[in-house]
Amino acid sequence: MSKLRVAVLGSEGRMGSEAVRAVEAAADMELAAALDRDDSLDDGLTRSGAQVAVDLTHPDAVMGNLERCVAAGVHAVVGTTGWTDERLAAVRGWLEASPGTGVLIAPNFGIGAVLTMQFAQQAARFFESAEVVELHHPDKADAPSGTAVRTAQLIASAREEAGLLAQPDATSTALDGARGADVDGVPVHAVRLRGLVAHQEVLLGGEGETLTIRHDSLHRSSFMPGVLLGVRRVVSTPGLTYGLEHFLDLDR
Numbered sequence: 001m002s003k004l005r006v007a008v009l010g011s012e013g014r015m016g017s018e019a020v021r022a023v024e025a026a027a028d029m030e031l032a033a034a035l036d037r038d039d040s041l042d043d044g045l046t047r048s049g050a051q052v053a054v055d056l057t058h059p060d061a062v063m064g065n066l067e068r069c070v071a072a073g074v075h076a077v078v079g080t081t082g083w084t085d086e087r088l089a090a091v092r093g094w095l096e097a098s099p100g101t102g103v104l105i106a107p108n109f110g111i112g113a114v115l116t117m118q119f120a121q122q123a124a125r126f127f128e129s130a131e132v133v134e135l136h137h138p139d140k141a142d143a144p145s146g147t148a149v150r151t152a153q154l155i156a157s158a159r160e161e162a163g164l165l166a167q168p169d170a171t172s173t174a175l176d177g178a179r180g181a182d183v184d185g186v187p188v189h190a191v192r193l194r195g196l197v198a199h200q201e202v203l204l205g206g207e208g209e210t211l212t213i214r215h216d217s218l219h220r221s222s223f224m225p226g227v228l229l230g231v232r233r234v235v236s237t238p239g240l241t242y243g244l245e246h247f248l249d250l251d252r
Ligand SMILES: NC(=O)C1=CN([C@@H]2O[C@H](COP(=O)(O)OP(=O)(O)OC[C@H]3O[C@@H](n4cnc5c(N)ncnc54)[C@H](OP(=O)(O)O)[C@@H]3O)[C@@H](O)[C@H]2O)C=CC1
Pocket: 009, 010, 011, 012, 013, 014, 015, 016, 035, 036, 037, 038, 056, 057, 058, 059, 061, 078, 079, 080, 081, 082, 106, 107, 108, 109, 110, 140, 141, 223
């Protein structure tokens, strides 16, 4: 069986260096290229013959990288954050011109984090109140986290489907930001603290009860089974897949 040739973009970063190690340790994969900021992506992809690129760079870099991967017919597994509806639409547009190519954009590769999002979506319609608290290391590029935004969007769509009204909140705030960011009506709070890696709590509240769903990534190795699964599946999944849950066969 021939090995999948994988390029890692952002290979010197916290996630990228972990992904390089994971690809090198995978029996069915070969590290074709390890590329960071100063490397030419076009040259790197062409020379290495990479079949899949794993992007773990920066929200400012990911669109340019992805456009070039898709144009070169290289499948992509993207963990980098910064996704909006407009950005996702642009990726779909590029993929129309490259029909055999697959792109997975995963707000979170952690299996527990994906399940947290699923559980939150499932539970949301039963509770009057819902808030998301994400907690990360202070070197993180963005806030709130991509995972928290996606979680809040899933909660909001479940609430809307269930016909729930706006959340109860009679607070008048004296300081901007005290109630977090508003993502489709769901408050999202971001904590940055040395010592942390990536953590999230979903707080749900109803009459006389609360439900807390918490996930902790204690080490970046927690993301690697998801990255490798994404690489294995994306090569036979043309078009855009948004969320690792689509590769997890959750209905089994
Ligand atoms: N989906 C998921 O499960 C996860 C996603 N992430 C996301 O992954 C991204 C990276 O996170 P993290 O590893 O902590 O960040 P780091 O800053 O540690 O790593 C990013 C690396 O990418 C490099 N880089 C920047 N621009 C480019 C470019 N144009 N081409 C190639 N390399 C580039 C950076 O170089 P330089 O230092 O010189 O800027 C750095 O080496 C973030 O968006 C983060 O939110 C993180 C963890 C899990």
